Amino acid sequence: MKLSFEIVELQTKHAFNIARQVGPPSRRLVWVRVRDSDGVEGWGEASPQPFYGETADTVTAILPRLAEALEEAAGGDPFALERIDDAVHHALAHNGSARVAISAAMHDLVGKRLGVPVWKLWGLDPAAAPRSSFTIGIDELEVMRAKVREAAAYPILKIKVGTPRDREILSMIREEAPGKTIRVDANTGWSAKQTIAVMPMFQEFGVEFVEQPLPAHDLAGLRLVRENSPLPIIADESVENATDVAKLAGVVDGVNIKLSKCGSLREAIRIIHAARAHNMKVMLGCMIESTLGIAAAVQITPLVDYVDLDGAALLAHDPFAGPGIEADGTVRFNSEPGLGVRRRE
Ligand SMILES: [Mg+2]
Structure with a gap:
């Protein structure tokens, strides 16, 4: 299982403000790709939230560690989704956006391997x-x-x-x-x-x-x-x-x-x-x-x-x-x- 990622910068249409903060005009998200040994690729996204202690930089800093946990848990089997989920969670208890990028990518990959949408x-x-x-x-x-x-x-x-x-x-x-x-x-x-x-x-x-x-x-x-x-x-x-x-x-x-x-x-x-x-x-x-x-x-x-x-x-x-x-x-x-x-x- 090979994991790669890149930061994507997005502009919002309008400033997006809520009660506790003024929203920045642009957001840095992380696009995560997981590729299995047959070359099937799954994609996921991390939308890091400073409120939960995450930024695009913390996500990219920890992704290599999560990639190791993923590789070890999958052991060549991308269908081991529960085991992968557990391993990624044990590698890092917080950092929800970084973890969900991997979860989404693995479900995308499994859906593609089976030829069905994840909801199905x-x-x-x-x-x-x-x-x-x-x-x-x-x-x-x-x-x-x-x-x-x-x-x-x-x-x-x-x-x-x-x-x-x-x-x-x-x-x-x-x-x-x-x-x-x-x-x-x-x-x-x-x-x-x-x-x-x-x-x-x-x-x-x-x-x-x-x-x-x-x-x-x-x-x-x-x-x-x-x-x-x-x-x-x-x-x-x-x-x-x-x-x-x-x-x-x-x-x-x-x-x-x-x-x-x-x-x-x-x-x-x-x-x-x-x-x-x-x-x-x-x-x-x-x-x-x-x-x-x-x-x-x-x-x-x-x-x-x-x-x-x-x-x-x-x-x-x-x-x-x-x-x-x-x-x-x-x-x-x-x-x-x-x-x-x-x-x-
Ligand atoms: Mg709310």
């Missing part, structure tokens, strides 16, 4: 995939209005909140999109008291649910919010892997999975099963990613309740083509084997 390998039904939301980042009101108009075809909007202007922003959204489903994400921006205080306003604007209002580790605060909230609470920053789900049972109503956090497609499926065992909702989100990163998440969308995979739609130029999100939020699946992604010329 898992027996999933594309018709079961919910439509994706489109995210509106924090900006000047008129810039946000322009983004909402640009997203006219999307029936579901996710609005980044956690500013002193939230009421003004939501009023503008309702002016522009009176009938759309609206979800909000505070990205750890508030305290429990603040969250409980803004809930009636969200209810007034017909918000469907609130994502991660509190800091990741404030589980007592999240529980208090849930007990006093008329709207469902979905954890994002508070959940990285399946063991986190058990801690969040009774604390929140659902979890937002991101491949870059959990580090593997197989762990994402374990999170889904853990959440279902606790009767929790499941959302599948993403970072700013190209179609290569989004394609890996698309494969498991039939298993979740809410899809938020607009990462590639936020890019000015996407170096990859393949499955993803249509302009109306519908999930587009690949009929080609593996992840079904190709490099654009």
Whole structure:
């Protein structure tokens, strides 16, 4: 198994700001390729997040170590996906984006060897995939209005909140999109008291649910919010892997999975099963990613309740083509084997 990688620099269409940070205008992602002894190649992408201690440079620094773990675990058998997953995880517990690049590449490779898309390998039904939301980042009101108009075809909007202007922003959204489903994400921006205080306003604007209002580790605060909230609470920053789900049972109503956090497609499926065992909702989100990163998440969308995979739609130029999100939020699946992604010329 031969692993190679290169850094790809991507520009976003607009600045992408959230409650805790101003987004940089460009992102450095890492394109990972794994080639087996027959020359079959699988691709994956790392979208490193500084919030989780990763940059493109940390990813490229550790990939050789993960390549060794992969080689040792596979022992010439690319189908040993569980063993490979375990070995990569044991080589490095964190660094989810670096690990998921390998996980995605191995599933792509196995799908290509068998001649079937990964979603099909898992027996999933594309018709079961919910439509994706489109995210509106924090900006000047008129810039946000322009983004909402640009997203006219999307029936579901996710609005980044956690500013002193939230009421003004939501009023503008309702002016522009009176009938759309609206979800909000505070990205750890508030305290429990603040969250409980803004809930009636969200209810007034017909918000469907609130994502991660509190800091990741404030589980007592999240529980208090849930007990006093008329709207469902979905954890994002508070959940990285399946063991986190058990801690969040009774604390929140659902979890937002991101491949870059959990580090593997197989762990994402374990999170889904853990959440279902606790009767929790499941959302599948993403970072700013190209179609290569989004394609890996698309494969498991039939298993979740809410899809938020607009990462590639936020890019000015996407170096990859393949499955993803249509302009109306519908999930587009690949009929080609593996992840079904190709490099654009
Ligand atoms: Mg979020």
